[in-house]
Amino acid sequence: MKVPGSEARTLRVGILAGEASGDILGAGLIAALKKRFSAVEVRGIAGPRMLALGAESLFPMDRLSVMGLVEPLKRLPELLRIRRTLRENFLADPPDVFIGIDSPDFNLGLEEALRSAGIPTVHYVSPSVWAWRQGRIKKIARAVDHMLTLLPFEADFYREHQVPVTFVGHPLADEIPLDVDVAAARQALGFAPEDEVVALLPGSRGGEVRLLGPLFLQAALWCSQRRPGLKFVLPAASPDRKAQIEQQLSQLAGIEALPLTVLDGNSQQALAAADAVLIASGTATLETMLMNKPMVVAYKMAPLTYAIFSRMLHTPWVSLPNLLAQRELVPEILQDDATPEALGAALLNYFDDPLLGDRLRREFSELHQQLRRDASEKAADAVCKLLHG
Numbered sequence: 001m002k003v004p005g006s007e008a009r010t011l012r013v014g015i016l017a018g019e020a021s022g023d024i025l026g027a028g029l030i031a032a033l034k035k036r037f038s039a040v041e042v043r044g045i046a047g048p049r050m051l052a053l054g055a056e057s058l059f060p061m062d063r064l065s066v067m068g069l070v071e072p073l074k075r076l077p078e079l080l081r082i083r084r085t086l087r088e089n090f091l092a093d094p095p096d097v098f099i100g101i102d103s104p105d106f107n108l109g110l111e112e113a114l115r116s117a118g119i120p121t122v123h124y125v126s127p128s129v130w131a132w133r134q135g136r137i138k139k140i141a142r143a144v145d146h147m148l149t150l151l152p153f154e155a156d157f158y159r160e161h162q163v164p165v166t167f168v169g170h171p172l173a174d175e176i177p178l179d180v181d182v183a184a185a186r187q188a189l190g191f192a193p194e195d196e197v198v199a200l201l202p203g204s205r206g207g208e209v210r211l212l213g214p215l216f217l218q219a220a221l222w223c224s225q226r227r228p229g230l231k232f233v234l235p236a237a238s239p240d241r242k243a244q245i246e247q248q249l250s251q252l253a254g255i256e257a258l259p260l261t262v263l264d265g266n267s268q269q270a271l272a273a274a275d276a277v278l279i280a281s282g283t284a285t286l287e288t289m290l291m292n293k294p295m296v297v298a299y300k301m302a303p304l305t306y307a308i309f310s311r312m313l314h315t316p317w318v319s320l321p322n323l324l325a326q327r328e329l330v331p332e333i334l335q336d337d338a339t340p341e342a343l344g345a346a347l348l349n350y351f352d353d354p355l356l357g358d359r360l361r362r363e364f365s366e367l368h369q370q371l372r373r374d375a376s377e378k379a380a381d382a383v384c385k386l387l388h389g
Contacts, residue, residue, distance in 0.1 A: 011036075011039070012041045013042045014044050014114070016045045016099075017102070018101070019061070020204065022101035023049045028171045028375065030055065033384075040054075043058065044086065058086065059082050091114070094118075097386065099121075104136070108127075121146075122147075122148060122382070124148040126151070126157075147163055148382055150169065176287070176368075178369075185272035196229055196231065198277070198278060199232075199271055199277045199278070199293070200260075201234070201277065202216045202280055206240065207302075212298060218252065219347070222340045226344070233260070233263065235263040249262075268287070275350065276351070290368050294360045296346040296347050297318070297333070298333050329360060
């Protein structure tokens with residue numbers, strides 16, 4: 001169905017998403033743009049959701065899925081070659097607009113080159129410039145005609161620096177219902193209504209699971225020994241991550257006694273069924289908050305990456321629930337502090353003090369309402385407004 005005022009012409013979009021979360025955002029935005037134009041042609045780098053909507057991907061999206069500060073250096077020649085090829089492609093055959101989704105270290109350089117050639121540029125998902133490497137705001141101002149932010153405090157930062165911005169909310173907040181059906185999720189996963197369930201989410205990247213997978217499993221074992229009725233569920237983000245986790249399970253002594261269910265995906269179902277969650281810092285903490293689940297946030301990086309990152313950080317928090325609330329709602333246990341005992345003790349707090357979880361759920365519900373803005377439609381409106389500039 002076309003929205004009122006839709007245009008009888010083809011919109012040509014350049015787009016680049018570097019990982020699964022960007023593919024979700026891009027697919028929602030493409031679907032919304034298709035309501036506003038008679039046809040939308042999309043090319044760049046896309047994941048399966050955007051490909052299903054007809055996008056053309058010039059390179060596989062997973063070639064950009066690298067993490068940290070040091071690790072991408074190992075792949076730098078390939079990444080530079082990909083960016084150079086994309087720049088030449090878009091300059092030779094300019095789209096009406098280029099939309100870079102997240103991946104700022106890759107996208108901003110490309111956006112700057114395209115904008116200087118007269119191609120309008122949009123960046124969807126703010127870099128954490130308010131938290132670290134604040135000097136990047138100068139490059140963003142040169143590279144980006146319009147910034148689309150998922151979080152309200154991000155938009156305030158850009159307004160202070162005179163960068164055109166729209167706070168669009170978060171598509172996950174639109175997608176996830178305000179009341180999650182816990183009973184249905186438990187029944188689907190084979191848990192009883194009275195079971196006490198912990199979900200383990202050690203990340204979606206291989207590097208994250210390498211560092212956090214054994215730690216989370218050891219923390220679960222520590223909790224199980226002190227609260228024998230606990231049950232655990234771990235949704236593996238992909239077949240590769242599942243194989244990685246199963247390899248880790250085979251190497252941990254005593255783990256066979258752990259009542260653990262490993263799933264193929266189904267993270268939302270696992271979260272819905274859980275009473276509490278042990279989770280890697282990242283986008284999934286927002287999903288967990290929107291599912292209204294108390295959580296303990298952990299993270300580990302390569303030592304050199306962490307040493308650099310920690311010195312550049314301008315905020316006391318790293319998890320999205322705490323950043324949104326601008327105070328510590330949930331515990332963050334990072335790097336050397338992240339031991340099985342520390343993570344386990346923080347998790348068991350939720351079972352020992354039910355009022356703690358009740359308070360969190362009320363606050364999470366309020367934050368969910370703030371982010372529920374029909375994000376894809378608002379993002380499409382902002383793109384159209386830029387094009388009509």
